[in-house]
Amino acid sequence: MTSALELRQVSKVYGSGPSEVHALSEVDLSVERGELVAVMGPSGSGKSTLLTIAGSLEEATSGQVLVDGTDLATVSRTARAKMRRRSIGYVFQDFNLLPGLTALENVTLPLELDGIRAKAARSTAVEAMEELGVADRADRYPDELSGGERQRVAIARAIVGERGLVLADEPTGALDSVNGEGVMRLLRAATQRGVAGVVVTHEAQLASWADRVVFLRDGHVVDQTVAPPGAESLLAAGDR
Amino acid sequence: MSVPHALLALLREGPKYGLRLQTEFKSRTGEVWPLNVGQVYTTLQRLERDGLVEADGEVERSQKQKRYRITPAGAQELSGWLRTPPELVPPPRDELVIKVLIALQVPGIDIHELLQVHRRHVIEVMQRYTRIKAEAAEEDVPLALVADAELFRLEAIVRWLDAADVRLKHLPSPAPAPPADVPLEPTRTMEVSP
Secondary structure: OOOOEEEEEEEEEEOOHHHOEEEEEEEEEEEOOOOEEEEEOOOOOOHHHHHHHHOOOOOOOEEEEEEOOEEHHHOOHHHHHHHHHHHEEEEOOOOOOOOOOOHHHHHHHHHHHOOOOHHHHHHHHHHHHHHOOOHHHOOOOHHHOOHHHHHHHHHHHHHOOOOOEEEEEOOOOOOOHHHHHHHHHHHHHHHHOOOEEEEEEOOHHHHOOOOEEEEEEOOEEEEEOOOOOOOHHHHHHHHO | OOHHHHHHHHHOOOOEEHHHHHHHHHHHOOOOOOOOHHHHHHHHHHHHHOOOEEEOOOOOOOHHHOEEEEOHHHHHHHHHHHHOOOOOOOOOOOHHHHHHHHHHHOOOOOHHHHHHHHHHHHHHHHHHHHHHHHHOOOOOHHHHHHHHHHHHHHHHHHHHHHHHHHHOOOOOOOOOOOOOOOOOOOOOOOOOOO
16 A cells, blocks of 8 residues: 655755754654654654655655655656645644635635635535534634634645645644644544644644654654554553 | 542432442543442441441331432531642652663663653553543543543653653763672762652
8 A cells, every 4th residue: 555655764954064964864754544643752853844844845855755655756846836735734833824814715725726616616625614613614814713713724724625644733833732632633533534644743642642653853763652552451450 | 539538429419329329430430440339338338337428218228228328527528528639748659760760870771762662651551541532422521531630640751751851961872881790889879759
């Protein structure tokens, strides 16, 4: 099976000579459809770099990045841009909704940029907003939405259409822990419907929503969790 | 977990039979703490002896058919207990802290690798609690509260491991273990817990 995302021996070096910084060193990582992977590490460990490279917002110094089996380096700039729009969704820490557009227009935008006709784009966007429970906020502007609603709209924008890969960088932003949990629930639900998800975070509670947690340190993948056993094992442990 | 006080709390709602107390205890605590009906009856006997509950109704019946109600003394005991802070000082002897402190004295140990082993383990346990929360019905608030309590406790351990990683960042890479017959330099002893 082709992985939704595959990083092969990816390295990223910023600067050169004595000021050279190795942000990532020979990172291998694959994420399957239906899987939510969390990348954890201290600040400066390379987590955000990993995400921008996976999303083709930045190029690797060496190594390969494959999205749905296509090596990003082997396709034209235009094809790469198209892939970025069509296959990958991004959720940012501060949501990054465009303030001059309504919630619905924000969600419709990536589809329209992709050449989908306004009417079709609109109905696909409404579907995504329904999935996230914010369809009734469609005509509101971002500053008329609560923090939680803004984040739902941002996630709707990330998963709208045929996107098979969602990348999220500290996606709970400044939300409190219960609302932050809501965001992770939504991302988990999206991956359970077949999307591949990568969440970068330094918070253990958020990471624990993932199927797999990958640990990054000084640009290296140093460890990862093994598939957790079922919840029953914990309840049985209550006797200890 | 104080079973007697949990039972007093349930009886505060009105008189109940032992079996019903057992089922309610389970559902109200997120079904995390198992409690068998035998424990319920022994606890009720003790509470009755101490005058905190009494039989509801005149007729003396077998324990199974006996209904209990809370006494005024029981209500007072419950109210006092709810407001009594749990024992926080002195801190519990923390096995992980002790292991890391000991590891610092052992030659040849990569402390960062050791911290990561524990970090991974704690996060794997957190994944299991989160899974419980993810799969629970949204209205099961007691279960979410129990899972949250464990998750916050475990998260604190991860944060402690992260802080330890930073504090120990400039520690030299592990030196090879000295030969066994060379006397080790005396090390500063540290009081871990009173």
